[in-house]
Amino acid sequence: MKSVSFEIPTEQLNKLLEMYPNKGKNSDVGNIAVMVAELYFKSLDPDSIFTRGSIDLQVTSKGRTENYEIKGTEDADIAWAKLKVSSRQCYDELVAGMILIRVTNIRNAKVILHFMKYGEDFTMVEEPRWSIKKVSNK
Structure with missing residues (x-):
């Protein structure tokens, strides 16, 4: 794992917290x-291009395109017990080698990005x- x-x-940061x-x-943290x-x-390459869609983040930089699953937590550590993947597509992409980035310490100026790979750093x-659905009134 690279952190x-x-x-x-x-x-x-102020702009993010205002938004x-x-x-x-959980969706705000995400x-x-x-x-x-x-x-x-962007700090690595100001010309990076980002695309969002069925994948959390696609980054095109210096002629290469990479897809990432992004998971955030306000916790200072990885908080493994809270780390979940909801869709089959995401599961399949991670198993196929897509990198999972866990961003910890959300809402603070100093964060840590943990770059993780299935089979090396985590399993699922x-x-x-x-x-949960409301019971309809009769």
Whole structure:
């Protein structure tokens, strides 16, 4: 696993926190994590091009294109127990070699990006998920 410390410039951190205020939503943490990853890649190559879609982040830099699954947490450590993948497509991509980036310490200026590869740094265990639905009134 490669772990990289990254400091978000104050102005950009304030902008992220304004866009995604702390309302306890996992999607906000995820959106911040993707934007932090973009800032990190821009720091390496200002000409990087980003695409989002079925993959969290596609980065084109210096003639190469890489896909990444991005997972964020406000915890200072990786928080393995909270690290989940929801879709079969994502699972298949990770098994095929796509890199998972775990961004820790979300909402702080100093974050760590952990670059992880299936089979070397992590494995995945299938778990059933259930959706909760309201009982309709009769």
